[in-house]
Amino acid sequence: MFRKILIANRGEIAVRVIRALREMKIASVAIFSEVDRRSLHVQMADEAICVGPAPSAESYLVKEKILAAAKQTGAEAIHPGYGFLSENAAFAKACSQAKIKFIGPDWHAIEQMGSKTAARRVAIAAGAPVVPGSEKGVSDPKAARKIAAELGYPVLLKAAAGGGGKGMRRVDQEAELAAAMSSAASEAERAFGSGEVYLEKLIERPRHIEVQVLGDEHGHLIHLGERECSIQRRHQKVVEESPSPLVLAKPELRQQIGEAALRIARAVNYSNAGTMEFLADQRGNFYFLEMNTRLQVEHPVTEWVTGIDLVRWQIRIAAGEPLTLRQEDIRWNGSAIECRVYAEDPANNFFPSPGKLTQYEEPSGPGVRVDGGVYPGWTVPLDYDPLLAKLTVWSETRSSAIERMRRAVAEYRVLGIKTNLGLFAQLMSDAGWMAGDLDTGFLERFMQHFRAEKQDAEAMLASVLAAAQTVLLQTPAATPSREPASAWRASGRRGLLR
């Protein structure tokens, strides 16, 4: 086993990995940028080393600085977390060349699954379902009619050269196809300089369901079931859960989608933790989208329901240990839900809200887990993803887990910045959410009638009385404080790697 591991990340995921390392009696090395000197992961690690200024392109993303930090501290392995360099094949390769173990899959697998089109080819060859489509551009309306008839309406026209909805058209019947093709092509031409469009089967009200896989370096692979991540804003997940409500309705789906994920993983000799993302329709047909070759943000929901510590297994697998869990040993128990607590204002188009956490209290009690990366008094920097913490709950059933989440959200107290906790408070009482009637457009529709709720009269009265008392007594909370200039900044710079 390793004696010392460097975590090439920050925030809550760095804290999560440090906690696993401490349990395993492995020394931890944190890296940090100049604005992160006071961050929680630096305080919790056994050693910490500055890797540059705030912009991640000059710190957390600089491979050479991170490898130098590992060498300087004698770290034998690097855990990349998620984001930053976690899916960078060149970094994984550089680690291997520097004789430092990259905690993740082999760099070949990262490279192979890194391209969506290459991953799609792997999935097709492995016999896993993908969203049916023409794959190549179609310009002849006659050929398009033939393909569309094979796919079955409705179909989606997409620009081959780009994304973001430009050049995208929904076509419900053959009579609309030719006109939609010419308008989509001219829009794509204007947006991307190429009018090439292709056809894809339209999945109505798709759900985002993904499968956790785990494999050792000796060819043994298992899946740990699914997570449903259909609650998204701007294609970013906000709430995740396991089991998926669709699996609760169709229990056979878990094995089907799990086996499809394993076929793809085997095709690239995958090892360590990874996730296959699928689109599913409301009937339970599913189609492979892409693979994330790393630990997922939402891994805690899988840990809750399976009782398996994914981060510890990542480290044991990287150390060459065999995965001693067999597929038939995996049991799924109860229901887990995760809410990603972001520094942002949901009542204002999810506008980011950096700043100082003047008050910060996390919930606790039965079935509550908080993976946090912040503390009271910490200033959330402008420079990185505004994730404060992941609030995860577990209970015997989905409905009792929702009740538990509602209780935990009410216990969570954050002041100084805006958060999306008010959104979760309302979402947990939404009839559609409670029924598990989800799709990736759910949150967008929910937001159309979302308003920051007026305080109830008693809460308002209590707040007003407390505010008045604060001002009358001139208590410290009423006195604006100015942050003194940091005397330590100079010493932080001295420790910077050149």
Add this chain to the structure above:
Amino acid sequence: MKLHIEVDGESHVLDVRGSEYLFDGVQGSASLEQVRPGVFSVLLGTKSVTVNMAALGDALEVLSGDGVSHLMAVSDTRDRRGRADSGASKGPAVIRAQMPGKIIKLLVERGAHVEAGQGLIVVEAMKMQNEVKAPKAGVVGKIHVVEGATVAAGETLVVVE
């Protein structure tokens, strides 16, 4: 003691005498304990409410459990000479910056009539532009900022009377 309290830009009047209060004309008694800095335990009769509070600029940010914080400013009514002692939501609305940012554009001038929800000022933070809107219909009063200025969280931007 009679106090004027602005909650999210709306005006309220509170009169406190010991544990007795009169809030927007409604009378009652309450027990308040500051249990630790910035945290109050409030008992309204037997109803228990925990209130968290922190300074934000020259205002207070107050939270009581629904995940949404409210901006409050407390002033002694004697400081407000020349203004009618109005009831709830009739007084001037003071619009403050929700976060640090830069003033990109002023969309209104002093004296202009505005509707509730109408854009007043465009503020930029974290490379995103955000329109600050009027919380109520009225007349634009003093504008405290100029285009290009940087503002701190809680700083007064404009008053709608």
